[in-house]
Structure formats: C-alpha cells, structure tokens
Amino acid sequence: SGAFEEPRMVVRKFLARPQLEGVGAVVRRSIGRFELRYFDPFLVLDEFSVTAPAGFPDHPHRGFETVTYMLQGAVTHEDFEGHKGTIGPGDLQWMTAGRGILHSEMPAAQGTQKGLQLWINLSSKQKMIEPRYQEISSKDIAEATEDGIKVRVIAGEALGTKSPVYTRTPTMYLDFTLKPGAHLRQPIPMSWNAFVYVLEGEGVFGSSKSSPVTAHNLLLLGSGDGLEAWNKSSKLLRFILVGGQPLGEPLVQFGPFVMNTQEEIDQTIDDFENFTNGFEKARHWRSEAAI
Numbered sequence: 479s480g481a482f483e484e485p486r487m488v489v490r491k492f493l494a495r496p497q498l499e500g501v502g503a504v505v506r507r508s509i510g511r512f513e514l515r516y517f518d519p520f521l522v523l524d525e526f527s528v529t530a531p532a533g534f535p536d537h538p539h540r541g542f543e544t545v546t547y548m549l550q551g552a553v554t555h556e557d558f559e560g561h562k563g564t565i566g567p568g569d570l571q572w573m574t575a576g577r578g579i580l581h582s583e584m585p586a587a588q589g590t591q592k593g594l595q596l597w598i599n600l601s602s603k604q605k606m607i608e609p610r611y612q613e614i615s616s617k618d619i620a621e622a623t624e625d626g627i628k629v630r631v632i633a634g635e636a637l638g639t640k641s642p643v644y645t646r647t648p649t650m651y652l653d654f655t656l657k658p659g660a661h662l663r664q665p666i667p668m669s670w671n672a673f674v675y676v677l678e679g680e681g682v683f684g685s686s687k688s689s690p691v692t693a694h695n696l697l698l699l700g701s702g703d704g705l706e707a708w709n710k711s712s713k714l715l716r717f718i719l720v721g722g723q724p725l726g727e728p729l730v731q732f733g734p735f736v737m738n739t740q741e742e743i744d745q746t747i748d749d750f751e752n753f754t755n756g757f758e759k760a761r762h763w764r765s766e767a768a769i
C-alpha cells in the first residue's frame with residue numbers, strides 16, 4: 479500500500495526514568511509525570527518492575543480504566559468484590575474502575591515481575607458506571623505476522639486482525655515486534671492522540687531519516703493518518719503503539735481518583751471515607767496479600 483496522506487511525525491521524546499511507587503515497587507512513568515501530566519485520554523503509562531515483598535497493596539480507583547499487560551512474571555490482583563486472579567506473562571487485564579474499585583496488585587511469583595500499566599480516562603457520562611473486567615490470557619490475544627512484523631493486538635486492529643476488547647474510550651493498543659530490516663505502516667484515526675513507547679532494541683519512527691530511539695523512551699506523535707517505523711538495527715525492535723480519541727473534558731485528579739470537577743473529587747474522597755456510592759464494600763475489606 480502507498481505511503482500515508484499525512485504520516486505522523488515524532489513531536490516530543492521523553493526518557494522514562496525509574497521512580498518509587500506503591501510499596502517498594504519501581505515504575506518508569508512516562509505519561510503522568512510532571513512534564514507530561516495528561517495526554518488526552520491517557521493519564522499514566524507505567525513500565526513497572528516489582529519483586530516480592532514489594533507491590534501495590536490495597537488502593538482505590540474511580541473514574542478511569544487501568545490496562546495491565548504483563549511482559550515478564552505475574553501479578554495477583556484481588557478486589558473488594560471478591561474478584562481475584564493472576565495475570566501471567568503476556569496476559570492482559572483491562573479493568574474499568576468506573577464508580578469505584580478497591581484492590582491490591584502484588585507479585586504472584588518469586589523474582590522480578592515486569593509489565594505495563596496504562597490509565598485511560600473515562601468520559602464524564604461513564605465515570606460512575608459499574609466496575610467491569612475484561613481479561614484475556616496470552617494465548618487468546620489476537621496476533622498476526624507479516625513481512626518481519628509481529629503484532630499482538632491488545633485493542634483495536636492491525637494487519638487485518640482485531641482485538642475482542644471493548645474500549646469505552648475508543649483506543650488502539652498494539653504490541654509490535656519488528657525483525658531487522660522490517661518496515662511498518664500502521665493506520666491511525668486522524669482525530670486520535672497517539673504515542674509510541676519503546677520496550678526493546680532501537681527503532682526509527684515517523685521519517686526514515688530520523689535518529690534511532692532506544693528502550694524506555696516515549697514518543698508523542700503529531701497529527702496524521704498513520705505511523706511508519708523501521709528497524710535498521712541488527713536486533714529485534716519491540717514497541718507499543720497506543721492511540722485514543724481525546725475526550726476534551728475538564729480534568730481534576732487526586733491520585734487514583736480522576737473526575738471532572740473539584741466538587742466531584744471532594745465527593746469521591748467523602749465516598750471513600752464514608753463507604754458510599756460504590757465504596758460500600760471498602761468498609762470491611764482487606765486484601766489477603768496485605769504486607
């Protein structure tokens with residue numbers, strides 16, 4: 479197929495550096511750090527690394543979705559509704575917190591567990607919906623290969639392959655591995671915000687003349703109808719391409735509470751402290767994994 483009408487170029491690049499999060503866990507936060515507070519509709523992208531006894535003990539969420547994708551090892555999650563499970567290597571958990579979740583996310587095995595957690599904002603109309611989970615095991619994740627390119631379709635569509643994940647905020651989330659010499663052309667809806675996060679190797683993005691980008695770098699893409707990428711190195715290149723339809727709504731965030739007005743945040747804090755409006759079961763619940 480021909481090149482794009484308007485190929486998206488890299489407009490900003492951030493190297494995500496390790497910082498502490500949870501209890502003793504380390505995350506490389508790219509979106510959500512001071513210099514890149516919100517990239518509508520995305521609130522946080524954490525590349526996390528956690529070794530027991532560290533972890534993410536009991537904490538709440540309201541008003542958005544968390545997408546946990548394991549790269550190595552496994553994490554056990556359990557919430558105040560009694561929903562419990564283990565997300566293993568390559569598995570996906572798409573959690574719609576909606577009106578409220580209280581849960582823990584702890585290492586499920588010895589050694590270092592690594593993965594990505596993306597926070598996607600919900601529209602004002604959807605912020606107080608019932609919590610929902612979409613969980614897909616690694617073997618069931620839609621995958622396609624073509625011309626030295628392998629894609630695992632977490633959300634959206636690529637190389638003619640679609641993910642079953644329902645995205646309340648329209649989102650694409652693609653995990654690409656390019657062999658040396660491979661060249662990718664991936665369409666992206668014109669109106670969506672999109673970024674690349676490099677996981678492994680080094681890649682050339684946007685223009686074939688731009689300089690190679692290495693792991694742990696987040697690339698904000700400018701406007702356009704698609705992304706071109708090249709692997710001009712001798713090693714494998716692995717990166718995620720994520721795009722989403724901007725919500726264009728006011729944002730007021732207080733840690734893991736993300737609403738549209740200060741009043742809604744005050745109400746949320748009140749709900750969490752008084753166990754109301756979706757936090758009822760937070761009154762007596764503690765995770766078994768509590769340290």
Ligand SMILES: Nc1ccc(F)c(C(=O)c2c[nH]c3ncc(Cl)cc23)c1F
Pocket residue numbers: 499500501505524526534537546553583594595733734
């Ligand atoms: N303090 C605090 C406050 C709010 C949180 F949501 C969290 C938290 O749970 C995480 C933040 N990044 C993450 N990456 C991966 C995983 Cl599995 C969990 C998290 C946390 F730790």
Ligand SMILES: [Fe+3]
Pocket residue numbers: 534537539544581583
């Ligand atoms: Fe969480």
